[in-house]
Amino acid sequence: MVPLTFLWITFYSLHFIGQCTLQVSRIVGLPSETVAQSIRAVPVHRKHESPDFQLFVNSLLDDIHADANFTVQEKAQKLASKLNCDTVISEIGADRGSVTFKVHRDLLIKTVLHKITQDGPRFGLNTDLLSRIPKGKTIVEFSSPNIAKKFHVGHLRSTIIGNYIANLKEAIGNEVIRINYLGDWGLQFGLLGTGFSKFGSEKELRDNPLEHLFNVYVKINEAAEQDENLRSSAMEFLKRLEGGEAQAVSLWTHFRELSIQEYAKIYKRLGIHFEEYSGESFYREKSQHVLQMLRNRGVLKEMENGTGVVDLSEGLSTYKTVVRSDGTSLYITRDVAAAIDRIEKYDFDEMIYVTDKSQQTHFQHLFKILQILGEKHSIRCHHVPFGRVQGMKTRKGDVIFLEDVLDEARTRMLQNMAATSTSKHLEDPARTAEKIGAAALIVQDFKGPLMSDYHFDWDRALQSFGDTGVFLQYTHARLHSLQGLWETKDLTDFNISCLQEPSVISTLQHLLRYDEVILQCLDDYQPRYLVNYLMGLGHLANVAHRALPVKGSTSEVAQARLLFFNNVQMVLANTMKLLGITPVTNM
Numbered sequence: 001m002v003p004l005t006f007l008w009i010t011f012y013s014l015h016f017i018g019q020c021t022l023q024v025s026r027i028v029g030l031p032s033e034t035v036a037q038s039i040r041a042v043p044v045h046r047k048h049e050s051p052d053f054q055l056f057v058n059s060l061l062d063d064i065h066a067d068a069n070f071t072v073q074e075k076a077q078k079l080a081s082k083l084n085c086d087t088v089i090s091e092i093g094a095d096r097g098s099v100t101f102k103v104h105r106d107l108l109i110k111t112v113l114h115k116i117t118q119d120g121p122r123f124g125l126n127t128d129l130l131s132r133i134p135k136g137k138t139i140v141e142f143s144s145p146n147i148a149k150k151f152h153v154g155h156l157r158s159t160i161i162g163n164y165i166a167n168l169k170e171a172i173g174n175e176v177i178r179i180n181y182l183g184d185w186g187l188q189f190g191l192l193g194t195g196f197s198k199f200g201s202e203k204e205l206r207d208n209p210l211e212h213l214f215n216v217y218v219k220i221n222e223a224a225e226q227d228e229n230l231r232s233s234a235m236e237f238l239k240r241l242e243g244g245e246a247q248a249v250s251l252w253t254h255f256r257e258l259s260i261q262e263y264a265k266i267y268k269r270l271g272i273h274f275e276e277y278s279g280e281s282f283y284r285e286k287s288q289h290v291l292q293m294l295r296n297r298g299v300l301k302e303m304e305n306g307t308g309v310v311d312l313s314e315g316l317s318t319y320k321t322v323v324r325s326d327g328t329s330l331y332i333t334r335d336v337a338a339a340i341d342r343i344e345k346y347d348f349d350e351m352i353y354v355t356d357k358s359q360q361t362h363f364q365h366l367f368k369i370l371q372i373l374g375e376k377h378s379i380r381c382h383h384v385p386f387g388r389v390q391g392m393k394t395r396k397g398d399v400i401f402l403e404d405v406l407d408e409a410r411t412r413m414l415q416n417m418a419a420t421s422t423s424k425h426l427e428d429p430a431r432t433a434e435k436i437g438a439a440a441l442i443v444q445d446f447k448g449p450l451m452s453d454y455h456f457d458w459d460r461a462l463q464s465f466g467d468t469g470v471f472l473q474y475t476h477a478r479l480h481s482l483q484g485l486w487e488t489k490d491l492t493d494f495n496i497s498c499l500q501e502p503s504v505i506s507t508l509q510h511l512l513r514y515d516e517v518i519l520q521c522l523d524d525y526q527p528r529y530l531v532n533y534l535m536g537l538g539h540l541a542n543v544a545h546r547a548l549p550v551k552g553s554t555s556e557v558a559q560a561r562l563l564f565f566n567n568v569q570m571v572l573a574n575t576m577k578l579l580g581i582t583p584v585t586n587m
């Protein structure tokens with residue numbers, strides 16, 4: 001038998017894991033870090049009590065102890081039988097090929113609750129598991145509406161997914177630069193310039209810039225289909241703009257500034273900000289420089305008609321057009337210029353683009369051109385694609401502007417709240433409804449794999465039960481309302497014996513997995529892992545809330561329960577914020 005060992009390893013899960021690790025590492029003769037990597041917190045089971053940690057024998061013993069005559073379960077049993085319980089571990093077992101560990105209950109309760117109180121918003125983020133990830137500077141380019149075209153649901157998805165990725169990166173200690181790369185250049189401005197002189201109104205532009213520009217754009221597009229003169233006049237306007245002609249530039253600047261002011265208001269409603277508002281227009285001159293770079297490298301093929309292309313795959317002849325025959329630059333060329341500019345300006349460690357999946361090829365081409373240009377940063381660029389949303393309509397009809405979606409969510413939520421009559425005491429019901437509505441949109445969007453298309457359903461998104469944003473907000477508000485029951489809010493003094501109930505234990509076990517879930521999210525940016533985890537926490541917290549009343553309990557029990565619920569509410573709030581949800585405290 002291996003003697004009892006005692007080494008205090010810094011962070012909370014490893015603090016427990018450390019104990020298991022040392023014994024195992026002696027027996028199997030592997031470094032304890034290697035052993036630690038095969039240990040995971042056990043997902044909580046609804047029906048029966050689970051152990052706290054498990055060690056996957058297969059991943060650990062693959063080569064060294066290869067013994068064809070034993071099943072993986074037998075190996076786990078053999079290993080388990082050589083391990084001793086100690087002051088940390090109270091039970092050791094073997095289950096389906098893993099050695100399982102149960103921590104002494106008092107220690108589990110004390111350590112997890114203490115860790116939450118101590119770390120506050122950083123709970124679960126300071127762990128050994130996450131400290132192994134390299135840190136650095138991350139650029140996230142997201143939202144990126146196209147001035148003049150509609151701010152469609154695709155932009156809503158880009159906005160909330162990009163914000164979540166930026167939050168996640170920031171949470172693990174990266175420096176994050178959020179860039180909104182506006183579609184503020186190109187042929188649509190030729191059309192818009194021409195269209196505004198025909199259909200525009202300065203007053204309507206001031207009152208409602210986004211809608212007015214969109215309407216003008218729709219009208220001129222229709223008209224230009226019938227009328228060759230309008231088409232050439234649009235091209236003419238674009239050339240004047242690209243040539244820097246004062247009147248054209250002034251009109252364009254006016255459109256752009258008014259639009260950004262409107263966007264900023266909408267982002268504020270969602271609690272989203274950007275470090276930088278950039279746009280294609282910034283790179284119209286620099287894209288000439290890109291063409292020169294391509295020419296210098298001998299990879300720019302100039303066609304007879306003046307179009308310039310780049311050969312993207314030696315031998316495969318996939319060509320990408322980078323300059324139009326009339327000399328005007330293209331989207332891809334401006335994107336290359338923007339990427340090069342950011343490499344020079346920020347020397348980033350990674351750059352993440354969040355757009356719908358129809359642009360996957362575009363980004364493959366972009367990264368390939370950067371590589372051809374010898375930019376080593378090309379391998380640090382990633383595209384996070386997402387699928388389409390169907391059926392997101394307001395009562396008035398199709399959604400055109402993001403603002404309409406937010407208004408609709410708020411209106412519907414206000415109606416639901418009025419129907420349940422709990423909201424009468426609220427100071428600002430509209431503001432509360434807005435936050436709940438936004439949570440509903442975000443959760444509905446984040447539940448599935450990002451690449452999947454999904455059908456949006458208002459009624460389902462706004463249900464107060466099941467896995468919805470409304471459910472999360474209710475749970476958070478319910479736990480938060482317990483604050484009124486504190487007599488003295490002392491977060492260190494509580495009697496562990498008063499928190500031995502199964503509903504407490506399973507909630508704390510669930511919290512042991514926090515950093516593992518964050519790590520999973522960092523791997524492929526899918527928010528659904530975090531959403532599922534958060535829903536699990538919400539359901540466990542509700543079960544505990546029903547089972548463990550505070551009112552009517554002795555003050556010792558009440559104090560212990562309040563501390564427990566207070567800590568769970570803090571973790572809920574922090575995790576909701578990571579997803580981009582603003583928790584409400586009353587509803």
Ligand SMILES: *[C@@H]1O[C@H](CO)[C@@H](O)[C@H](O)[C@H]1NC(C)=O
Pocket residue numbers: 067068069
């Ligand atoms: C596995 O079992 C076979 C047959 O009983 C035996 O010949 C062999 O030596 C065993 N292998 C090991 C590694 O023990």
Ligand SMILES: *[C@@H]1O[C@H](CO)[C@@H](O)[C@H](O)[C@H]1NC(C)=O
Pocket residue numbers: 303304305306307325
């Ligand atoms: C110019 O030539 C290229 C290659 O032959 C062709 O793909 C492109 O469509 C042409 N562009 C115009 C405007 O004619």
Ligand SMILES: *[C@@H]1O[C@H](CO)[C@@H](O)[C@H](O)[C@H]1NC(C)=O
Pocket residue numbers: 495496497498
């Ligand atoms: C904690 O609670 C238990 C059970 O209610 C009780 O026996 C014990 O004396 C309490 N401990 C302290 C330090 O008050």
